[in-house]
Amino acid sequence: MGTPQEPRLAVEISGINLRNPLLVSSGTFGNGREYSEWLDLGMVGGIITKAVTLLPCNGNPPPRLWEVPCGLLNSIGLENKGVEAFLAEDLAWLNRFDVPVWVNVAGFSDEEYVAVAGMISDSGMADAIELNISCPNVKQGGLHYSSSPREAARLTAMVQKAVNLPLYVKLSARTADIKEMAVEVQKAGADGLSLINTFPAMAIDVETGRARLANVSGGLSGPALHPIAVLAVWEVAQVVDIPIIGMGGVWSWKDAAELMMAGADAVAVGTLNFVDPEAAFRIAEDLGSFAARKGFESVSELVGLTRRGGIV
Amino acid sequence: MGTPQEPRLAVEISGINLRNPLLVSSGTFGNGREYSEWLDLGMVGGIITKAVTLLPCNGNPPPRLWEVPCGLLNSIGLENKGVEAFLAEDLAWLNRFDVPVWVNVAGFSDEEYVAVAGMISDSGMADAIELNISCPNVKQGGLHYSSSPREAARLTAMVQKAVNLPLYVKLSARTADIKEMAVEVQKAGADGLSLINTFPAMAIDVETGRARLANVSGGLSGPALHPIAVLAVWEVAQVVDIPIIGMGGVWSWKDAAELMMAGADAVAVGTLNFVDPEAAFRIAEDLGSFAARKGFESVSELVGLTRRGGIV
Amino acid sequence: MNLGSKFSAPIIEKSVYGCLTRVVFGVDQAYLAEPGQFLHVLCGSEDGRILRRPYSLFDTASGTASILVKEAGPGSAWLARREVGEEIDCMGPLGRPFSFSIFDRPALIAGGAGIAPLIFLYKNMCSEGMEPSLFWGIERSGDYGDMPESILAEFQVRIASEDGRVGFKGTALELFTSQQPEDFSAIYACGPRGMLIELTEIMIGDRRARLQLSFEERMACGVGACKGCVVPASDPAGSYLTVCKDGPVFEGKELDWARLKSRVWQ
Amino acid sequence: MNLGSKFSAPIIEKSVYGCLTRVVFGVDQAYLAEPGQFLHVLCGSEDGRILRRPYSLFDTASGTASILVKEAGPGSAWLARREVGEEIDCMGPLGRPFSFSIFDRPALIAGGAGIAPLIFLYKNMCSEGMEPSLFWGIERSGDYGDMPESILAEFQVRIASEDGRVGFKGTALELFTSQQPEDFSAIYACGPRGMLIELTEIMIGDRRARLQLSFEERMACGVGACKGCVVPASDPAGSYLTVCKDGPVFEGKELDWARLKSRVWQ
Numbered sequence A, B: 001m002g003t004p005q006e007p008r009l010a011v012e013i014s015g016i017n018l019r020n021p022l023l024v025s026s027g028t029f030g031n032g033r034e035y036s037e038w039l040d041l042g043m044v045g046g047i048i049t050k051a052v053t054l055l056p057c058n059g060n061p062p063p064r065l066w067e068v069p070c071g072l073l074n075s076i077g078l079e080n081k082g083v084e085a086f087l088a089e090d091l092a093w094l095n096r097f098d099v100p101v102w103v104n105v106a107g108f109s110d111e112e113y114v115a116v117a118g119m120i121s122d123s124g125m126a127d128a129i130e131l132n133i134s135c136p137n138v139k140q141g142g143l144h145y146s147s148s149p150r151e152a153a154r155l156t157a158m159v160q161k162a163v164n165l166p167l168y169v170k171l172s173a174r175t176a177d178i179k180e181m182a183v184e185v186q187k188a189g190a191d192g193l194s195l196i197n198t199f200p201a202m203a204i205d206v207e208t209g210r211a212r213l214a215n216v217s218g219g220l221s222g223p224a225l226h227p228i229a230v231l232a233v234w235e236v237a238q239v240v241d242i243p244i245i246g247m248g249g250v251w252s253w254k255d256a257a258e259l260m261m262a263g264a265d266a267v268a269v270g271t272l273n274f275v276d277p278e279a280a281f282r283i284a285e286d287l288g289s290f291a292a293r294k295g296f297e298s299v300s301e302l303v304g305l306t307r308r309g310g311i312v
Numbered sequence C, D: 001m002n003l004g005s006k007f008s009a010p011i012i013e014k015s016v017y018g019c020l021t022r023v024v025f026g027v028d029q030a031y032l033a034e035p036g037q038f039l040h041v042l043c044g045s046e047d048g049r050i051l052r053r054p055y056s057l058f059d060t061a062s063g064t065a066s067i068l069v070k071e072a073g074p075g076s077a078w079l080a081r082r083e084v085g086e087e088i089d090c091m092g093p094l095g096r097p098f099s100f101s102i103f104d105r106p107a108l109i110a111g112g113a114g115i116a117p118l119i120f121l122y123k124n125m126c127s128e129g130m131e132p133s134l135f136w137g138i139e140r141s142g143d144y145g146d147m148p149e150s151i152l153a154e155f156q157v158r159i160a161s162e163d164g165r166v167g168f169k170g171t172a173l174e175l176f177t178s179q180q181p182e183d184f185s186a187i188y189a190c191g192p193r194g195m196l197i198e199l200t201e202i203m204i205g206d207r208r209a210r211l212q213l214s215f216e217e218r219m220a221c222g223v224g225a226c227k228g229c230v231v232p233a234s235d236p237a238g239s240y241l242t243v244c245k246d247g248p249v250f251e252g253k254e255l256d257w258a259r260l261k262s263r264v265w266q
């Protein structure tokens, strides 16, 4: 899929061809539909859909958003219509577009993850699965797995057996050692990693003394998270040999280039989509110009450049 | 120590009387000397000195600083003149001022931590010790302890035996479960907790492809960290009953009030000192006005207010 | 309903009415928007704000679109202080507008800055030959500069002020209920959440169906993608509707008023 | 040396010399500063910058203090665009200044924007009855507006331009070495790090003792508290000196030039 917009920008990860390395991250682009009025979905490198669960899920009560310095707290809490409706309405619709789709899968138990991932895989309509084991907004499921490499690996192995699509596991930087986590998840059969999810955080309205979010805590995204994401990618890229999709606070082509130089094979734009629906495409273009200016034949040459000593 | 500037602002933690709950955090106020030209040191609630190690330490090569959106990365790397010179030159000097002093202790091995903490305690010149087990800028010592509750607890217990001062342990939010960490450290004998240290992070200069810091990674501080700090305090305050000094991105009295409402007994100003040396004092004054406006007799009434349902 | 777009528009006119600043953007001649829709505006940031800010459209006319900005915080303060000539990054028009039938006898009830979409609606209704009644409640007479006077001159409007110095002494709702509310076959309202909730308490049962209320919630995307700006739907499963896409205008019966009341708005 | 303070000062004058903007602050009559010291300025932030920015003092005279700002990024761009009348939050004067003895025969070597502290120094030397020689290297003749001309008119200065269109064709250092450098008993320099390093390579052995160099490093506190802005000291233990407090002016022999050369400056 994905005819390259410029040969220099084309990348391939897990056998999937992207016209450019700029994806849109889960939960920040709806399921594509909301943004299809704003840009040609075929112009982004890939779409990672919003978390889908076995049953419809109402999500957390509002308020669900709070803006913090250079960041956003959200506690959406996996609101989605359940895997059946997702397949019939959203994924089928997305398939009209010439763009690779990662489906972000969440659950409240092992069995749910396995069931949903299996259904996605069987549908034949997705290019890859992204296992969301790091959502900070649900009591069970989310951070439970991502706080223990053993649990994360166990779930990865179970899901891997149920699918025949590339399986990406999405990690959180809220962990003692993200390297260990990544290594265990790779050993358990992950085909790729998504780094990083929002970071658990909180804000209080001092006038009332109450939490800003009805759910009390939420996930921090946006530029505030970016330097944490760069380090996560840098650390993990040294210990795994599966592809990494880097994300966290990408606000310009420089941020995307940083993640790639740190070791990401592709990059996902998240919160910025809310400000500029065309951001992923625009950043891809800018990244192409940068690569051209530096004399790179392919943006892939940026991947891991820092480890190789930088631009010489 | 510490005659209150306004009765409403006075707080007591671990038997130490602070004239206001606004301390200055370790590494962001030198050892007081650099700022003594800028404000009367007796005006801050307390001073936490820069990390001191057994032997003099040159720290990391420059560049050591990089500014990121709403934050600062630093990789100072424990530059200090060693405990002997610290005691003779800095701590003795600091003792002239009527202000409580926490001495931040770091080390590269168990023995070093114990030795330094013991010397500080024996000197009779400090009010408390802050055990820095979460410095992101040294290979050994720092994050090694803070990534494992067991290791953190073991070190805490060893140091506790060597000192007869209140022992605060400073934690990082880079851990799978900061609650577990806090509980273990309390069990091991900690008298208080400091939350949170800088968060490991990284930035790359995309023009050269090289890390912005010579040490490659550094610690993120500043407003970007604040919502992460609020959650850390909130989570920990629910599982321990020792005092908490909250810190991370305090930029105004509102940020300080947030940390206290989340459960911090006192608050430390860090990176902001670099921008405004009088910040801690100014924020204390503003916090006093806020408490007065809300009809609180003591700022202590803010502590844990969110848990108690907010302002009713 | 019009599809939104992202565009950069110059400010071509600015006027201040007390706490409200009318900002007029120069837009494409073909620009169309309906009352109740909003613009999602990127406000400059000196303090690390990153999100856009939603503003109801106040009017659109050949090549212009305007909003009324009330300073509520740093984003709106920034916007209110822009000068004529500056280019502003906008997305819109967004959201579901008010809908009306020319056979209705409509009451339009505005609280404070909630006047913006209702004047727009009022004008559209008038140009369809309808005779809407507009009730506007303000806090103190001086708060909106000479806007009350100029609106009074132009429209069929009744003003209520809490200090009683212009029009009726009381709130917009008190004024409305003093006016045989049952005479109106459709009611349109925009204002503080408390006012909207009170209104639904007056309009119970079937009468809720006649209500169209414009809601506010903190937004991120403004286009229905993030599910951040939700309000509780009246369906028994406890689901939510987005203010930005399913709203901002809702019919009274679409929402779960009991849950809405318990929402802690800060 | 003067103790710094934190103050808010109005801009009372502004002038532009090509890429440099001279910003003159109104300060206390008693305000004293020495050449080589700097002001640590809080620049407004639209992009989440939080730290101050250091600027060498260009001159101080009864009730004024001025700096020369070169746009290098968002902070300096913000500062250069302030208008007369705006209040700016400053800390300073900070840092160790140049020191000189009236018995010396000094050469002052400036690269580009490094001219600021050296003109200040030059004037102070002149008022002590000394006759310093000032060498200023610029890239292209037009880069600094009419500053070269006005300086030439006022001071004993030799200009080198890389395009050769004003003065000597070449760099400040080439110009300096063409002028019997051994005649000078003290050398003061400020400019790009490469220039300073080259200078120490010319001035080897004892002659390094005659060098006073003004350094730049990224700063946070500006007062020696954070240890962020260090340069390697020449002591064998491998320790560091802070640019903000131990410097920004260092004697050639205080620093470890081998380690300095390997520093990756971005």
Ligand SMILES: Cc1cc2nc3c(=O)[nH]c(=O)nc-3n(C[C@H](O)[C@H](O)[C@H](O)COP(=O)(O)OP(=O)(O)OC[C@H]3O[C@@H](n4cnc5c(N)ncnc54)[C@H](O)[C@@H]3O)c2cc1C
Binding pocket: C038, C053, C054, C055, C056, C057, C067, C068, C069, C070, C071, C072, C073, C074, C075, C076, C077, C113, C116, C117, C215, C216, C217, C218, C219, C243, C248, C266
């Ligand atoms: C559909 C819609 C239409 C709106 N139309 C108008 C309008 O025509 N004129 C006008 O002046 N304002 C309007 N608002 C409110 C406006 O968006 C907020 O006042 C603005 O976002 C505040 O941003 P700030 O940065 O100035 O303040 P902030 O510091 O972000 O917030 C200040 C206060 O404003 C309130 N607020 C912030 N964001 C929102 C939001 N999205 N919705 C409701 N309240 C909020 C909160 O109570 C907060 O405490 C509308 C909001 C919505 C959702």
Ligand SMILES: Cc1cc2nc3c(=O)[nH]c(=O)nc-3n(C[C@H](O)[C@H](O)[C@H](O)COP(=O)(O)OP(=O)(O)OC[C@H]3O[C@@H](n4cnc5c(N)ncnc54)[C@H](O)[C@@H]3O)c2cc1C
Binding pocket: D038, D053, D054, D055, D056, D057, D067, D068, D069, D070, D071, D072, D073, D074, D075, D076, D077, D113, D116, D117, D215, D216, D217, D218, D219, D243, D248, D266
């Ligand atoms: C002691 C001292 C004196 C200085 N005097 C002057 C002066 O008189 N006039 C003047 O125009 N500039 C001077 N500078 C440099 C000035 O501080 C930087 O250009 C400014 O901080 C850049 O900030 P920014 O936000 O515009 O750009 P940023 O985006 O922060 O940086 C842009 C570029 O400027 C450089 N830079 C940033 N900060 C520093 C720093 N602290 N030191 C050196 N280089 C830096 C880097 O190469 C960076 O890539 C001085 C610096 C120091 C340390």
Ligand SMILES: Cc1cc2nc3c(=O)[nH]c(=O)nc-3n(C[C@H](O)[C@H](O)[C@H](O)COP(=O)(O)O)c2cc1C
Binding pocket: A025, A026, A027, A028, A050, A051, A072, A074, A076, A078, A104, A132, A135, A170, A196, A197, A198, A220, A221, A222, A223, A225, A247, A248, A249, A250, A268, A269, A270, A271, A272, C226, C228
């Ligand atoms: C409103 C919102 C909803 C999100 N929903 C999901 C989700 O459903 N599944 C998931 O894995 N990540 C989700 N994320 C995390 C993002 O995909 C991304 O990992 C994170 O926001 C960091 O990137 P950013 O800083 O560019 O936004 C969400 C983020 C936001 C802001």
Ligand SMILES: Cc1cc2nc3c(=O)[nH]c(=O)nc-3n(C[C@H](O)[C@H](O)[C@H](O)COP(=O)(O)O)c2cc1C
Binding pocket: B025, B026, B027, B028, B050, B051, B072, B074, B076, B078, B104, B132, B135, B170, B196, B197, B198, B220, B221, B222, B223, B225, B247, B248, B249, B250, B268, B269, B270, B271, B272, D226, D228
């Ligand atoms: C330059 C710098 C040096 C620091 N040095 C130390 C240190 O020596 N020991 C320590 O425990 N924390 C150190 N810290 C961490 C701070 O004490 C504080 O925990 C952290 O910066 C978060 O607070 P802030 O966001 O208000 O700065 C340092 C922080 C900075 C920015």
Ligand code: FES
Binding pocket: C218, C219, C220, C221, C222, C223, C224, C225, C226, C227, C228, C229, C230, C242, C243, C244, C245
């Ligand atoms: S603001 Fe994103 S769904 Fe409404």
Ligand code: FES
Binding pocket: D218, D219, D220, D221, D222, D223, D224, D225, D226, D227, D228, D229, D230, D242, D243, D244, D245
């Ligand atoms: S900038 Fe802090 S020590 Fe120099």
